[in-house]
Amino acid sequence: MYVKFNELSKLYGEKYILKDVCGEIQKNEKIGLIGSNGTGKTTLSKIITGILEYDSGKVEYTSSNIKIEYLSQFYEGLKDISVNNDILNKFKRNKDKEIKFKKSLEASGFTKDKWVNKINTLSGGEKTKLMLCEIFTKDFDIIILDEPTNHMDIYGQKWLENKINKLNKTVIIISHDRYFLDNTVSIIWELSHIGLKKYNGNYSSYKLQKEEEEKSIFKEYEKQDKKIKHLNKIIDERKIWFEKAHKAAGQNDFLRSKAKKHVSVLRAKEKELERIEKERVEKPKKTVPPYFNIINKKFINKKTPKFLIKVIGLNKKYKENIFEDVSFNMMKGDKIALIGNNGTGKSTLLKILKGIDKDYTGELNVNPSLSIGYFSQELDNLYYNKSVIENVILSNNINLTEARNLLASLLFRGNDIYKEVKDLSMGEKARVSFAKIILEGVNVLVLDEPTNYMDIESKEALEEVFKEFMGCIIFASHDRYFINAISNKILEFNNGTIDVYNGNYKNYLNRDKNMKSSENRKQIKDNIRILECELSFLSGKLDEKLGEGEKQVLTNKFLERARELNVLKNKIK
Incomplete structure (x- = not known):
């Protein structure tokens, strides 16, 4: 185990952003941290990293030397300088890290021709790639990425997925990107107003578990609701019977004593109802259809x-x-x-x-x-x-x-x-x-x-x-x-x-895999155009007066090129 936190709470003003949150982080785990906006995901991450203090609870680390890196949602470095100058400033004393950084940056799709641009002119996705590539040059035990795919195109997302999947390190990803979570994590932490809950598996696995959980909760709610209605009915009937029996008994001690016995049953039912009401399962929220x-x-x-x-x-x-x-x-x-x-x-x-x-x-x-x-x-x-x-x-x-x-x-x-x-x-x-x-x-x-x-x-x-x-x-x-x-x-x-x-x-991905097994689509289209031009030329030559031998050679060539064209066209249908 790397990190353990118990009954962690954090106040902003008089409002709890986190209350009594518990969890632990193991070596080499890939964790996706999800939850609605405002539930405290970034706050929890910053507390684990040590950036933010907490108001109560306890955070324990297996070692005082544990290294945790945190990727913010926002670029926090110098902005009014070019990417090239930023690289020189950061890595002037470490050539190996500079080389590693540059290779990583190019692999992410952030090509060298853009490094002359000032950082404040870059897109949000490009700034995120800069921060990610810098973190990946560092030595760390745990890395926490806060919304790393925000503003990032699909090429960048795939690059980051591959990077994370090759890391033999603990990774925590705060994200609303379900596809990205499916491809990178094996544990989901769900943070809500009632605390932190762990689910094994990626996002799709979490979703299935959540659906089964909600069905189970709804059944328990209906069971409790039925029991509460039944107890209320018994209590009401007992009250009515007791009032009538008490009046009918008058001064007769025997009848009054018999009526009081029913009061003890009534009180027992009331206590049972009170206990169920106290332990009552919250009614699950139903998704409202889109009308x-x-x-x-x-x-x-x-x-x-x-x-x-x-x-x-x-x-x-x-x-x-x-x-x-x-x-x-x-x-x-x-x-x-x-x-x-x-x-x-x-x-x-x-x-x-x-x-x-x-x-x-x-x-x-x-x-x-x-x-x-x-x-x-x-x-x-x-x-x-x-x-x-x-x-x-x-x-x-x-x-x-x-x-x-x-x-x-x-x-x-x-x-x-x-x-x-x-x-x-x-x-x-x-x-x-x-x-x-x-x-x-x-x-x-x-x-x-x-x-x-x-x-x-x-x-x-x-x-x-x-x-x-x-x-x-x-x-x-x-x-x-x-x-x-x-x-x-x-x-x-x-x-x-x-x-x-x-x-x-x-469907697109499956098609893309098929395309990669031969040639890329653009190359195929280029080859189709070349073959069409050659066929047009051969067709024109075949219309000319030719000797029998020459005509046969051109005919065979025409048929061969036509077959090649047909194969290429079938690849991009």
């Missing part, structure tokens, strides 16, 4: 055209090409995920589809019956000085009951709907924004990073709404679990091209 009829008003009993959006040979450039010759269709019922590294043009394509960016070449045909709702990371459709419910009802043709029902499915319950938007967390603001957009009666949702800032509970609530939505969705995301749950088509952005794959993220 199919409310979010699909525009589709019920109405015909939707087969083709909604057609994109043909679309090109976009700033100083250089962002993407070129892009073609795809959005058809009825499509839920399309855009994936690819940061800066490859995903947000740009979404803006073109919405009509915000009109500086492009190629064809974009949008069915005139479409109403497109657009979600941006800026959340600019919200009224910050108005309440949640006011935001949702304003300009939407819905009543209070409908609004409350949808908001409940997005985790706004009771008086939550009267909170002003300016006082909400970023994840809560995003959920209000979605509710507004969906209730506007749109039939296509265009979403840019919809799950940013959201905890797991919020993501799962959003997934349920999007699964029930009968309209089309096209969204950019790095959340692979979310992509897998929602999408039926994937557009992959890669080096200025966009490839289209049918199916969800799991």
